Amino acid sequence: MKVRIQSVRRIAAKLLNCGQSKVWIDQAQGAKVKEAITTEDVKALIKSATIKKKHENFHSRGTARILQAQKRKGRKKGKGKRKGTQKARMKTRESWIKRVRALRKKLTELKAKGEIPEGQYKKFYKLIKGNYFKGRKQLEEAVKGTATSKTAKAKED
16 A cells, blocks of 8 residues: 555645655555545645645754854954955955045044144045045044144244
């Protein structure tokens, strides 16, 4: 009677649009399955949940999520993990945009605090645009330098 079950499995696979290995047959109701001959009989068994389609195997994202969390912390980014060049990993324009935005934000903060002398904001803004400063520290030093020179000139006068 094993042949009968195999033919039922083949018909069920065709009806469920899957492979024969994905067809699940309830062993407790083996007598009903053995009696099934036609496609209509197999359809009835599928409707009564005696025959079901197994779930497709899926690739778990659990490990990927753990890896992503580690990378967010700054782990797993050492020299041994890098494949592309520095420019390939971070485009030159993107790094420039990132730097410019940070410098402009810092410039507005300094302006709000009142650390930038009057009429100097526009000058520093254009210097930032012209790629004059490497980072925030350099910008702060330049602002302090102009502020001290202005106070020194005021004392001389």
